Amino acid sequence: MAKQNIYDNETFFSGYMELRKREVNANNLFEIPTLYKLLPDLTGKRVLDLGCGSGERCVDYMKRGALKVTGIDISEKMLEVARSENADPGITYLNMPVEDIDSIDEEFDVVISSLVLHYVEDFQGVVKNVYRLLSEGGIFLFSQEHPINTCYSGNFDRWTRDENGRKIYANVADYCIEQKNDHTWFVEGVSRYHRMFSTVINTLTDAGFRIMRIEEPHPDEELVKKYPDYDDLFHKPDFLFVKAGK
Amino acid sequence: MAKQNIYDNETFFSGYMELRKREVNANNLFEIPTLYKLLPDLTGKRVLDLGCGSGERCVDYMKRGALKVTGIDISEKMLEVARSENADPGITYLNMPVEDIDSIDEEFDVVISSLVLHYVEDFQGVVKNVYRLLSEGGIFLFSQEHPINTCYSGNFDRWTRDENGRKIYANVADYCIEQKNDHTWFVEGVSRYHRMFSTVINTLTDAGFRIMRIEEPHPDEELVKKYPDYDDLFHKPDFLFVKAGK
Secondary structure: OOOOOHHHOHHHHHHHHHHHHOOOOHHHHHHHHHHHHHOOOOOOOEEEEEOOOOOHHHHHHHHOOOOEEEEEEOOHHHHHHHHHHOOOOOEEEEEOOHHHHHHOOOOEEEEEEEOOHHHOOOHHHHHHHHHHHEEEEEEEEEEEEOHHHHOOOOOOOOEEEOOOOOEEEEEEOOOOOOOEEEEEEOEEEEEEEOOOHHHHHHHHHHOOOEEEEEEOOOOOHHHHHHOHHHHHHHOOOOEEEEEEEO | OOOOOHHHOHHHHHHHHHHHHOOOOHHHHHHHHHHHHHOOOOOOOEEEEEOOOOOHHHHHHHHOOOOEEEEEEOOHHHHHHHHHHOOOOOEEEEEOOHHHHHHOOOOEEEEEEEOOHHHOOOHHHHHHHHHHHEEEEEEEEEEEEOHHHHOOOOOOOOEEEOOOOOEEEEEEOOOOOOOEEEEEEOEEEEEEEOOOHHHHHHHHHHOOOEEEEEEOOOOOHHHHHHOHHHHHHHOOOOEEEEEEEO
């Protein structure tokens, strides 16, 4: 099964790092605050970060009292940044695709994954392994691109606009067809695996997880006054969060 | 809080009854089979049907071995049909809005509701009452219009079509705005309460329910060969099902 490593593509990597440097982006405004809102108390906890990227979150988890943090990522380029900028005696960085966690034989209390699992073909395999790695009462918290976004196949316009260019509807197609959908994001052919909402939830409950909370972050009116470009998120959310317990 | 009783409107009632008489409709092809697929073993169970309509399902539940079935509905017209065509010594029909189940003081093992809860403003109140009415280990199984459908506000076209009139995208707007949305279905001003997925799920888990299974029914290729008009359901499902346990 092919494991996608777009982050080691030079063009992708530099485009992505520029985007993340911007103070105002969807990650900073919606994804990160929601992740932290849902985060359990990490005091004394053993944390696994699936797709840790450049390690900023691993450092935060240590600051929040984690006993130790293991960060894994498929991209050696990302881990180079992590090891130089976000090193900590409590953090171990491992170069490994998320799909390979079946090789890990260690117990964790909290497994976190931020915006990675829509890149993974074998979602069920990862979920089963996370369940295996968690201690009793352990928490699995992840975000992914929202199913309403991953369902696009081919190159069609995602929005219908009025005569002034304002987005008036999201164009949604093929939501019920679960497949690999390629799109262009800095580089051509970035693959996302579309799974319906029901498949995401049923894969978790079938593995033994208890669904604790779902979030679909969106702006409030105050935020839209400040950043009017984000009013399209009222039409469809970018992200889906799931918090599940063993 | 206003409780909507469109089924006692003469125009609505006759239009609706004509639709349900058709052998091929979305209810028969997708809604009813999914409901029965998710149904637990009813042998010896006390069943409550929220929004039982004309009572066909109540009779089925008795045939499947239920100890007794209580069917409630806001529409006296529907219950007249139920009492004349679907009477059974084990079935009690009560004329009552779903929102008034706080007046019921009786234990049930299974609570079922088919395509009713999107008409209910106080979803949280109903969910809390269902939890209260259920025995330990009891099951709550319901279908509702899919959130991707209830989010439409105002009169905009739900579909973008190609030059041949074929539906190519569903037009989705205001998914993240939870509100009462009126639309025309036989009569003007049929109100549906839009709730995001996350709100549906979180309302259940907050009340104490364990999510067991979610379904978003859609056709397979064989069915689309037979009934090509239903291929639009690949773009967006009509229904959402939730099975939850106490």
